[in-house]
Amino acid sequence: MDDSLFGFHAIALQHRADRNEILARNLAHADTPGFQARDMDFREVLANAESQSPLRRTHSTHLPAAASGAADPALKYRIPMQPSVDGNTVETDVEQAAFAENVVQYQASLQFINGKIRTLRHAISGERS
Amino acid sequence: MSMLRVFDIAGSGMAAQSVRLNTTASNLANAGDVAGSEEAAYRAKQPVFQAVYDAFGNSPNVPVAVTGITESNAPVRALYQPAHPDADADGNVWVSNVNAVEEMVNMLSASRSYQNNIEVLQTSKDLLLRTLSLGS
Numbered sequence: 001m002d003d004s005l006f007g008f009h010a011i012a013l014q015h016r017a018d019r020n021e022i023l024a025r026n027l028a029h030a031d032t033p034g035f036q037a038r039d040m041d042f043r044e045v046l047a048n049a050e051s052q053s054p055l056r057r058t059h060s061t062h063l064p065a066a067a068s069g070a071a072d073p074a075l076k077y078r079i080p081m082q083p084s085v086d087g088n089t090v091e092t093d094v095e096q097a098a099f100a101e102n103v104v105q106y107q108a109s110l111q112f113i114n115g116k117i118r119t120l121r122h123a124i125s126g127e128r129s
Numbered sequence: 130m131s132m133l134r135v136f137d138i139a140g141s142g143m144a145a146q147s148v149r150l151n152t153t154a155s156n157l158a159n160a161g162d163v164a165g166s167e168e169a170a171y172r173a174k175q176p177v178f179q180a181v182y183d184a185f186g187n188s189p190n191v192p193v194a195v196t197g198i199t200e201s202n203a204p205v206r207a208l209y210q211p212a213h214p215d216a217d218a219d220g221n222v223w224v225s226n227v228n229a230v231e232e233m234v235n236m237l238s239a240s241r242s243y244q245n246n247i248e249v250l251q252t253s254k255d256l257l258l259r260t261l262s263l264g265s
Contacts, residue, residue: 013260014131017132018131020132020135020253020256021131021134021135023249024139024249025138025190025191027142027245027249028139028141028142028193028246028249029142029180029193030142031146031149031178031239032178032179032193033177033178033179034180092241092242092245096245096248099249099252107256107259110259110260113263114264117263117264121264
């Protein structure tokens with residue numbers, strides 16, 4: 001990632017948003033028979049983001065590599081503490097806790113980015129803080 | 130922008146749960162129905178939820194779909210009421226197989242799930258608005 005202004009926080013924010021969606025999906029499917037809850041291994045995602053540069057296309061007609069989805073290796077299936085008869089592995093309380101945690105971390109990333117912007121503003125306008 | 134897909138997902142969950150609430154309401158309202166034959170008796174209805182994946186099985190958002198409404202196959206009860214205008218030749222009318230306790234549990238579960246989805250929507254909306262106002 002070349003974006004050196006926000007650096008790590010921009011990547012983290014993007015993945016927090018992805019995780020938010022995955023957890024929202026789990027909660028929406030709390031009553032769908034056979035639905036398998038999933039979650040993101042954040043450590044693995046960040047490690048991948050740091051180590052791998054996106055695949056470069058050498059020809060304009062080449063297809064881009066698939067964006068993150070079910071094929072994402074960092075997307076894991078949740079192991080339920082109390083499996084249910086209909087095969088649904090969503091545990092609402094676990095998902096809600098994970099959702100709340102993720103929201104706080106998303107807001108933390110936002111705060112960091114806001115701080116960067118504020119610093120930059122100070123530098124541009126030359127005010128004393 | 131993946132955060133916007135949360136609205137689709139939670140919205141589909143709310144729509145599915147409201148179908149479930151509707152069937153529960155209709156079951157409870159018809160709990161005391163009687164009919165002239167076993168076939169015509171009211172049977173408790175129940176929606177079937179399903180996760181919608183795309184052809185590759187990895188669609189980015191997996192909304193909840195209601196794929197159909199099933200009818201309970203619990204036996205309907207015969208009630209001996211020869212004076213009833215709908216009674217059959219043996220003097221029986223057939224009472225619906227709605228189980229009121231089951232329906233109340235269903236109603237509670239549906240409303241809790243609905244509330245969960247609303248909560249997800251609210252929180253995601255707040256996050257998005259904060260993201261939009263970055264740097265201000």
